Amino acid sequence: MERIAFKMYLNEGQKEEYKKRHAEIWPELKQLLKEAGISEYSIFFDDETNTLFAFQKVTGESGSQDLGATEIVQKWWTYMKDIMKSNSDNSPVSVPLEEVFYME
Template identity: 25%
Template sequence: MNRYCFCLQVKPDRLEEYVERHRHVWPEMLAALRETGWHNYSLFLRDDGLLIGYVEAEDLEAAQKAMAATEVNARWQAEMTEFFTRQEDGTEDGRPPDESFLLLPEIFHLPED
């Protein structure tokens, strides 16, 4: 299983609502994530809005494509888009947040014994 880490920027004035939305993720969204190959998925949020995500998948691109094909993901992404700032270069590319995050390279991993 491959490990992936990514970052996005949540608008600072929307942090509380963003956190609240993730306390009540729709059951059908959770099921779709599992069914499309997302494992050990976690989000971490700094108080300035820096969002760090971690997910394990056999193939992240395939998992993203499978999620993009679901109706529930289209609804979720439409609601989540408003929480994020523009891309780092200031442009808005129209992609949903789950397709526009910046992947971070892994530079160290402590393997299990």
């Protein structure tokens, strides 16, 4: 199992809307993530910088950021682009993070 972490950026004042949308995550998107081997997916928010920190455990070849070719992920990106910093393809601006410490 691999641990993956990355950061994304929320637009100012969008924290509650972001939480609402994730509380109502689409069942088909959740199923896709699980089928791709993604588990223990957590997202944390830094109020000072509007930065989102995401963590996943992955048993497959890739994490959620690699599922962009699927129709449901593209639909989710379009749904989220108004509240996040996004790329031209509507994917969230995402920066992978290097793990520098892990305690088991």
